[in-house]
Amino acid sequence: MLADLPIRRSTTQTNSAHLAVQAGTSSGRLVHCLNSIQLAAIFFDSGGRVSLCTESAQRLLANLGIARSAAASVLQLLLALRRATAPSRRELFQQLRRAVDEQAHAAFEITFQNQMVRAELHPVEGEGWALTGEDVSARRAAEASAADMARLDPLTGLPNRLLLRERLDQALARLRRGEEACALLLVDLDRFKPVNDTLGHPVGDALLVKVAERLRSTVRPTDTVARIGGDEFVVLQTAIREPADTQALARRLVDLIGRTYMVDGHLLTIGASVGVAFAPADGQDADRLLKNADLALYRAKLDGRGTFRFFEPEMDARMQARRQLELDMRQALARREFQLHYQPQLNLKTNQLTGCEALIRWRHPERGMVSPLDFIPLAEEIGLIVPIGEWVMRQACRDAVSWPAPLSVAVNVSPAQFKSDRLVEMIVSALATSGLPAARLEVEITEGVLLQESEKTLQTLHRLRDLGVRVSMDDFGTGYSSLSYLRSFPFDKIKIDRSFVKDLAVKPDGNAIIRAIAGLGQSLGMTTIAEGVETPEQMERIREEGCTDVQGYLVSRPVPADEIVRLIGSCQ
Template identity: 65%
Template sequence: MSAAALPLAVMPKAKPRSAALPEMATAVMILNEGCEVEFANESARALFAGVELLGCGLNALLTICDVKGGADFLDAVTDYPLLTQGRLALCDGRYVDAILKPLSTGGYVLTFDDVTAYVRDAALAHKDALTGLHNRASFQDRLKEMLARAKRTGSEVAVLCLDLDRFKAVNDTLGHPVGDTLLRKVAERLQSALREGDVVARLGGDEFAVLQADAVQPQAAETLAARLVDLLGRTYLVDGHMLNIGTSVGVAVSPTDGSDMDELMKRADLALYRAKSDGRGTFRFFEADMDARMKARRSLELDLRRALALKEFTLAYQPQIDLATNAVTGFEALIRWEHPERGMVQPADFIPLTEEIGIITPIGEWVLRTACKEAAGWSKPVSIAVNLSPVQFRSPKLVEIVMSALARSGLEPSRLELEITEGALLANTESVLATLTTLRALGVRISMDDFGTGYSSLSYLRKFPFDKIKIDRSFVSGMVDNEDCGAIVRAVASLGASLGIKTTAEGVETTEQLAAIQAEGCGEVQGFLTGRPMPAAMAAALLSDSSTL
């Protein structure tokens, strides 16, 4: 017979609902009017193990157990007796949400729900997974809180934005695992340099930021920025590698530089940009003219993108002269930009920006294709030299682009000379040498530009047989008055002769410099004295003229 068919008289007697309290997973306590514990279920006793709960006052219980947030909870009981709730942190690291409600029969019921997992998940959502620092969202929340408090108290808040210098080279050459370990070490150093109450965050990549409050500004921020530049610039040991990076720091202080979060961050970024422009490994405070400069930079950036789209760039060709025969042996292709309103913009004023904003590669490809096309129509088979930026040289499509330019123009590969600076050779030696070898296999000639200004000149001359060394103009200009410059030019010319490598002296502008260059044994010169950069038509006409220069 089913239970539903049993006569009412023989149905099992139901237990009072209060009997279920001991079995509940939620910790439950019943308190009398004086907030003393009269009942605690098993979950409550487990939560506060080691404490005799019955008869214990709520105040004493929270104090004995060193519960953080307990004082605020007790204050709320007085202020809001009909319903009190709050989050408490237990001494063993657990978190509970406590709710106190009055009972109709007198006294209170107090429940505790364990929310440790939720709290920790929420905390992780505000932490950078790699370094354990605050992430961008958490940083912004803290900055808003600090600015609101500073507005009430009249205090100041400093924001320091940091970029690591030369970090990308570590990632590119040694791999991301080494880069990640380095970032963790940077985070440790940052934390070691801060006071209690300061906030440090990783905003993404190799970008970090620090908040500094309750300090005398700008002195405190200046001291901290200098400490960070020094500390992060010291050598790191990572997986057997001795690594030297560094940092650039931009500082903005509220309320002087703004009281709004976005405005303050923007101005700290402007100061950071100035620090990087001034040579990196330093710090700069925001200054009023930085905003105007950044607007000018953005305007130039827009004009550059427009110039690329509208084909506003042109090429000029500077002749290279053989000192033995006084004949033109080739030309170097030099980019020119005549802006409709700015007039002629010097390459030094826009080439670095094209590298920053990522358009140097399409511009460089245009230069290569145009130079090959022009040179293919010249009456004499002289060489055409084209500069490659480090960004272009790292492109996996470089060899393909060179092959395409040669094929489309019909230029003999042996007439194309690619000039690379020592800066392009510093990273990833094996990949660099593989690219150079492939280009050489095409029949293209390779020249090292600005020789003597980098770090690894001699080692690369040993590893790869360059066709030409171009002596930097800084040595040429100093030859007449500086014996050291003359000695360097002499040594390079002698080295080239020993290795069978042609040497070209750049930037020859006076007859005295030319005489000194000839005396030191250089085979070729290039400069205003022997030929200024000229349009393609003039270069073609110069070659058609049978006379020598």
């Protein structure tokens, strides 16, 4: 072919001693050198004829089924490669023509009889051209295999996020061509983390493999099951005729994953929450569809887990409002938008105030007063409860130090705060900075605190007791209400939840429950305080049942810090 191409001659006269290809003894030495380094190279003179072909090049031609005689010239060599599949002979000719015109290097790959060869054409100034080649079939096969493996989850063998995205894009492309709809089912395992925490990651991994097997067994060959996270799976359901098909699949997934597993001798029971989004109704691109399926999954978790939910447009609006609330709350501490209100507690025997409970309030510049029920659960979920709780503790101590002794202040401490290693140090710092005696601080915890890392939690409670801080159990009776909690740590106070007080007039067992808790507290030497007392009748009933203290609107509503001082003075 080089003979058929316009070869541009070099006008520069170069000393032959420095040329890459020489005649005579120099050529022999060059061939010997090239053969010794196993280089597959063919040299063409300026007329396009082969002047030198190394042994490695001859072997490469033989492997391709091309006789040595077929490589006497460029034209014959190209004719021998006429069955090459990539690139085409026309493309190759054009590429070589450009290289010859520009006296430039050219590189290309051709596939010939299931083998792939990478070739490079180099101009040799004043002499002709050198063609080098290398069989890269094994390398390209290994690269293709690696690319396939990069799209699979190494534990379960399922497609990973990358391959799922490719297949989802393909399904949406078919959808845009007018083919049938598809659906995305986002599956999150319930109660999987305790398996890892209690039995170890090997058991958890074995459980994930079994979950993957069950997921495979419940879908059609045209569907895709992928693992996109630790305990998150996705099912891409294609060719949907009607939403009932997807509803039936979601129900099967929840049922199948929720059945008992046998893993390494352990009987394990987990569950699944499923969020579903349809295309095109819930999104016509992959990102929107994944986002909406995730919103539906979030709703399924809020509704108690172990169920499935379909995406609804209102979910997106609620999530946007939640995100904005989160952003505002992150700025609220810096802007000093949080306030503390205090609700007095009354001793029924002396009719004197014994202290106040600190209750956080959020005065938003645009929303107004935001209820703790709206932002405290979110603060606990995103981890903001720790810095907010520290602010509450420090501010409550600063406020309470101005109250008449021995009035105390009660501060709620969340389970998230108990996970922090510096809780005790923070309380010590708050007491020291404010000057409040430890005996006038009361830490309130719920039964949920004692459920997590019980040994560590008990150590923290005893350290607080050693400081002189009092500890009370809040909302007693609404959680697990295990009496072992009261045996494991000598609480100073038991707070009876307001729901029992509210039901006194309508449920006959309300009196019995309050009487039992009051009697328990008296036997253990603990104060019992009833929350939510709003009427004189409730007050009298509670007094009769043996409670020692009350808290509620009948005594006083929660009031700001500057008003609580006047209220205490008037009561005294």
